[in-house]
Amino acid sequence: MNAATTLSQSERQVGFGLAIALAVLGLVMAAGAKQGAMAVHGAMAMMLGMYLVFYIGGSFYQPEPNADRVNQYYDAPTRFGVTMTLIWAMIGMTAGVWVAALMYWPEATPAVPWTSYGRLRPVHTTGVIFGFGGNALIATSFYVLQRTSRARLADSISPWFILIGFNLFCAWAVTGYVMGSTQSKEYAEAEWYADLWLVVVWVTYFALYIRTLARRHEPHIYVANWYYMAFILVVAMLHIVNNLALPVSFGAAKSFTIWAGVQDAMIQWWYGHNAVAFFLTAGFLGMLYYFLPVRSGRPIWSYRLSIISFWGIVFFYIWVGSHHLHYTALPYWTQTLGMTFSVMLLVPSWASAGNAIATLNGAWHKVRDDATLRFMFVAAVFYGLSTFEGSFLAIRPVNSLSHYTDWTVGHVHSGTLGWVAMIIFGAIYTLVPQISGREEMAWPHAIEWHFWLAVGGTLIYVIALWNAGITQGLMWRAYDDHGALSYSFMESVQAMAPYYLLRTIGGAMFLIGAVICALNCRATYRLAPMSTEVSDRPLNPQPAE
Amino acid sequence: MLRLHYNLEKLSMGMVAAIIVAASIGGIVEIAPLFKIDETVTIPDDMRPHTPLELAGREIYIREGCYACHSQMVRSLADELDRYGPYSLAAESAYDHPMLWGSKRTGPDLARLGEKYSDAWHSAHLINPRDVVPASIMPSYPWLEQSLDTRLLSAQLGTLARLGVPYSSEMVEAAVADAQAQSRPDSDGVDAVLERYGEDVAVRAFDGDPSRLTEMDALVAYLQSLGTLTNAAYEILAEGETE
Ligand code: HEM
Numbered sequence: 001m002n003a004a005t006t007l008s009q010s011e012r013q014v015g016f017g018l019a020i021a022l023a024v025l026g027l028v029m030a031a032g033a034k035q036g037a038m039a040v041h042g043a044m045a046m047m048l049g050m051y052l053v054f055y056i057g058g059s060f061y062q063p064e065p066n067a068d069r070v071n072q073y074y075d076a077p078t079r080f081g082v083t084m085t086l087i088w089a090m091i092g093m094t095a096g097v098w099v100a101a102l103m104y105w106p107e108a109t110p111a112v113p114w115t116s117y118g119r120l121r122p123v124h125t126t127g128v129i130f131g132f133g134g135n136a137l138i139a140t141s142f143y144v145l146q147r148t149s150r151a152r153l154a155d156s157i158s159p160w161f162i163l164i165g166f167n168l169f170c171a172w173a174v175t176g177y178v179m180g181s182t183q184s185k186e187y188a189e190a191e192w193y194a195d196l197w198l199v200v201v202w203v204t205y206f207a208l209y210i211r212t213l214a215r216r217h218e219p220h221i222y223v224a225n226w227y228y229m230a231f232i233l234v235v236a237m238l239h240i241v242n243n244l245a246l247p248v249s250f251g252a253a254k255s256f257t258i259w260a261g262v263q264d265a266m267i268q269w270w271y272g273h274n275a276v277a278f279f280l281t282a283g284f285l286g287m288l289y290y291f292l293p294v295r296s297g298r299p300i301w302s303y304r305l306s307i308i309s310f311w312g313i314v315f316f317y318i319w320v321g322s323h324h325l326h327y328t329a330l331p332y333w334t335q336t337l338g339m340t341f342s343v344m345l346l347v348p349s350w351a352s353a354g355n356a357i358a359t360l361n362g363a364w365h366k367v368r369d370d371a372t373l374r375f376m377f378v379a380a381v382f383y384g385l386s387t388f389e390g391s392f393l394a395i396r397p398v399n400s401l402s403h404y405t406d407w408t409v410g411h412v413h414s415g416t417l418g419w420v421a422m423i424i425f426g427a428i429y430t431l432v433p434q435i436s437g438r439e440e441m442a443w444p445h446a447i448e449w450h451f452w453l454a455v456g457g458t459l460i461y462v463i464a465l466w467n468a469g470i471t472q473g474l475m476w477r478a479y480d481d482h483g484a485l486s487y488s489f490m491e492s493v494q495a496m497a498p499y500y501l502l503r504t505i506g507g508a509m510f511l512i513g514a515v516i517c518a519l520n521c522r523a524t525y526r527l528a529p530m531s532t533e534v535s536d537r538p539l540n541p542q543p544a545e
Numbered sequence: 546m547l548r549l550h551y552n553l554e555k556l557s558m559g560m561v562a563a564i565i566v567a568a569s570i571g572g573i574v575e576i577a578p579l580f581k582i583d584e585t586v587t588i589p590d591d592m593r594p595h596t597p598l599e600l601a602g603r604e605i606y607i608r609e610g611c612y613a614c615h616s617q618m619v620r621s622l623a624d625e626l627d628r629y630g631p632y633s634l635a636a637e638s639a640y641d642h643p644m645l646w647g648s649k650r651t652g653p654d655l656a657r658l659g660e661k662y663s664d665a666w667h668s669a670h671l672i673n674p675r676d677v678v679p680a681s682i683m684p685s686y687p688w689l690e691q692s693l694d695t696r697l698l699s700a701q702l703g704t705l706a707r708l709g710v711p712y713s714s715e716m717v718e719a720a721v722a723d724a725q726a727q728s729r730p731d732s733d734g735v736d737a738v739l740e741r742y743g744e745d746v747a748v749r750a751f752d753g754d755p756s757r758l759t760e761m762d763a764l765v766a767y768l769q770s771l772g773t774l775t776n777a778a779y780e781i782l783a784e785g786e787t788e
């Protein structure tokens with residue numbers, strides 16, 4: 001189905017105009033740069049623009065959508081967003097398994113620049129965080145925003161602009177890395193023009209969110225939306241400050257960040273940890289606060305607790321970035337503040353996790369029987385675990401052992417696989433049948449398979465790396481009786497081999513699960529909608545604008 | 546507080562404002578003072594910026610993602626001092642846009658690497674680490690033998706100068722020539738390089754071949770410069786030990 005047929009004739013014209021503008025922008029970029037990553041990126045934008053010109057143009061002679069559409073939720077963008085989520089899941093996790101394999105077997109793939117470890121690793125992190133996580137956040141936020149406001153999205157063009165624009169950013173970023181174009185700031189590696197482009201996309205996203213909220217038919221803004229809003233706002237703030245840079249030339253994909261040395265380190269980790277907080281946590285808590293109650297059929301256990309934990313998270317998180325810089329050249333008091341707030345952060349974090357788990361009280365039989373709900377339950381548990389671990393790692397003496405080791409990577413993946421990915425899968429399995437007009441997924445049993453692969457993969461991954469990290473940390477600081485270091489660095493590298501192998505296996509299991517999910521969603525999309533109405537929250541009809 | 550929130554959550558712009566305020570305080574308190582500290586943290590007298598060749602090497606280090614496996618920040622912990630050398634000072638990365646402190650040590654810290662190995666060791670190691678360290682899991686970089694692209698070099702120095710790195714306009718203009726000369730010990734430009742960047746700058750055919758300027762020249766020059774831009778870290782440690 002051509003998605004442009006969900007647009008009215010005049011909207012199609014606007015879309016057509018935007019597509020032409022994108023093609024022109026791409027042309028200007030390519031012509032201005034002439035060579036290198038920026039020229040390739042210009043060509044990519046131009047091709048995407050031209051593709052969209054034909055795509056939208058092809059819909060011009062198709063009938064306009066039913067005039068009644070204003071009385072329905074607009075789910076076509078969500079559908080596209082879910083597709084992109086799954087595509088990026090496969091790209092990003094394949095890159096993850098690949099780099100994992102390279103750490104065990106460095107000559108697994110030929111030594112060519114494009115697939116060298118250092119270039120693929122950011123493809124993995126950007127692919128999973130922004131591609132997989134970001135698309136999931138945007139797609140579900142549209143879905144949740146409309147249901148909880150009982151209003152249709154404020155317009156039909158900007159959701160497409162946001163999704164397509166965001167995916168262009170992700171594609172620019174990862175193709176840039178393989179070509180060797182990177183700012184090297186962790187989780188903000190994309191070059192200056194991609195960063196600028198993301199700002200435009202993000203402002204549109206914020207505007208759409210606020211405009212749709214303004215049309216809501218509920219006096220209150222539902223909890224999930226607070227979190228999505230915090231996600232949108234704070235990510236904008238972080239992104240802009242951390243990426244302030246001076247391009248070497250407007251025709252080249254090379255810039256220097258305006259920050260240097262210790263300030264750069266502090267700003268980088270203020271950004272880095274709050275990318276964890278507001279990208280990988282706040283937005284996903286929004287997802288949790290909507291899909292968990294819906295799927296379990298139980299209201300959120302405590303409204304008060306959700307208020308306290310919301311403001312606690314928004315206020316405390318911003319302080320903790322300096323726990324990435326213990327014992328470094330960063331001033332001591334800043335490290336101490338970071339440590340203190342990290343420990344305090346455990347309170348709102350566990351309040352959220354506890355609130356989610358208490359919500360399931362009375363629905364435990366559903367958790368047992370329904371793999372989708374079980375995904376969300378496991379997500380809440382891992383959220384609790386990884387925040388506990390995080391607060392622990394932030395304590396200075398603990399960090400002296402864990403920092404620079406695989407323990408950090410284990411912590412990261414207990415958060416990202418156990419919490420972020422699980423809640424995404426739970427949300428996808430809830431909303432995909434809904435927007436396809438079905439009661440359930442095409443292959444309900446495959447969800448069960450996916451669940452066990454995901455849980456098994458996560459446990460193998462995380463337990464292996466805990467062992468790896470602690471072993472590494474202890475070996476580095478071990479002294480023999482004569483007061484000399486007991487182990488050479490190479491001995492610690494060799495000790496990691498079995499854990500790296502296990503991690504690769506666990507990661508591969510997780511990836512297989514994600515592929516099953518993608519196929520299952522595709523199969524569900526392809527089924528005809530059921531003739532009977534699938535229950536959904538009624539939209540409040542809007543007077544025409 | 547709950548009452549306040551109850552009313553606030555009816556106003557979308559009210560929530561927006563409250564979120565922005567709540568999420569700004571921590572950052573402002575922690576980050577703003579660092580800019581004042583910067584004025585008081587003195588840059589050591591003997592501190593020099595990277596030469597153009599080293600800077601080009603740094604860009605290759607970034608391009609290849611070496612920072613994903615190597616840190617450049619020795620923490621003030623006994624075992625790190627014993628393993629790597631003096632702990633890193635803030636001043637040492639004061640000219641680094643961006644800093645490359647790193648967060649993961651799949652390989653060892655490199656902050657004190659300069660002059661630890663010979664140039665030939667580095668070239669061989671980068672082309673295939675397993676030739677020199679059989680059990681290494683570091684990737685091979687055979688393509689570093691391609692010639693170095695110096696087209697943007699001068700503009701890069703110029704941009705950094707605008708950001709406050711002490712490159713004079715003369716250094717910016719001579720960037721490409723200086724890069725060439727630093728890898729050709731017999732050439733005429735050598736004196737100019739030493740004059741501009743100091744007598745301690747290493748002038749050698751880093752990849753073993755003075756006739757070509759390669760990426761290997763640049764990267765090895767950079768690696769050999771790590772920890773040698775100032776002696777301050779060694780001096781501070783020595784003072785601490787005599788006390
Ligand atoms: C298919 C499963 C996955 C595998 C095999 C995998 C593998 C890896 C590997 C090998 C690294 C590099 C570790 C190192 O430097 O030592 C890494 C880093 C990372 N991965 Fe994954 N990953 C997977 C899934 C994910 C997912 C789903 C996310 C996020 C949603 C994620 C987020 C990250 C992040 C943030 C880092 C950087 C960690 C750091 O710098 O400390 N990964 N992953």
Ligand code: HEM
Binds near residue numbers: 276323383390392419
């Ligand atoms: C209370 C909550 C949390 C606290 C206090 C916390 C604390 C920490 C600490 C201390 C580190 C190690 C820093 C270092 O030594 O380099 C870290 C790393 C990390 N954490 Fe957490 N964590 C929390 C929750 C989470 C969650 C829920 C996620 C993922 C969804 C997460 C993702 C990460 C990532 C990606 C890194 C690696 C950054 C890097 O080095 O590249 N954290 N965290």
